[in-house]
Amino acid sequence: MRDDWLRADRLPHIYCAGCGNGTIMNCVLEAVDQLGWNMDETVFVSGIGCSSRAPGYIRTDSLHTTHGRALAFATGVKMANPSLHVLVFTGDGDLSAIGGNHFIHACRRNIDLTVVCMNNYIYGMTGGQGSPTTPIGKTSTTTPYGAAEMPFDLAELAVAAGANYVARWTSYHVTELTKAVVAGIQTPGFSFIEVRCQCPTSYGRRNKYRQPGDFITYLRESAVLKDRWDRSSAGEELPSEKFLIGEFVRRSRPAMGVPDEA
């Protein structure tokens, strides 16, 4: 049961009404529960931010670490005891801005971690500042006239840096996300799952998605299945307001920290 993994005395959590982080937490716990992991051999690691509060609501050992350094701490945990299952919850600001270098080097080293990135397009906890994933033209506290910089495509970045499993889903696609987390956990080496999720309070309020339902509708309509796009597009460019979802890569490069090899 998924509920066994939650600290019932800590709930309800502090996330805003309609926040996608709770959905992603559900999906990850469902995947972990399907695999039947032992609670004592699982470690959840997180950095700083809204997303990183998630391990606090889960009844396993967890590390709530410094900003952006969740992957560095997770590497240490995994290398000290490769038999542990290590999952990392992280946000887009945590992973791509402050921890960007840790991220690409964790991909390069191909450490046997599963990283779930809750990409809500902004720094939600500190008041909605623009992050490296804010799309062009979207307003935030620090980009009041619309973001002018190109956003990071985290999934493509992980593919280029050498991760073994990369997928991207949204918080609307819950069953696919659960399957992707299961597949990522079962793939040896670095697995990266980017989840585009809604932040109605900080991002949606400034971008006409104030209601969680409107935001979910936007996510659903701007998501394009990668397999379908590859079949039908014939090499043309994706419209800038859309993004691809699906499994980006699954390969078996030499990994580090896999229990059998260590």
Added chain:
Amino acid sequence: MKLDIDESRCKGCNLCTMVCPYRIYQPGTAPNRRGIYVPHLDQPERCPNARLQQIYGRRLCGVCALICPDQAIRWEKEKPYEPHNVVIEY
């Protein structure tokens, strides 16, 4: 099995009303004690998980419980059905 919304956890985001294929969840109309409009259930016995989980031995659908950001939706076990003796008074 019985579908149940935990009112102490629900924050009234109404995401469950979007995803349920049977439209069991309807947006709430009256605020509860904490001022939250908790969705109300429209004939929750139609839920396939509540009806068929015992037969199939696994969770069916369950999208509402997965998408609920507040972990408020769950299925509670019910006591097995017992036939009652009905006394008809003339």
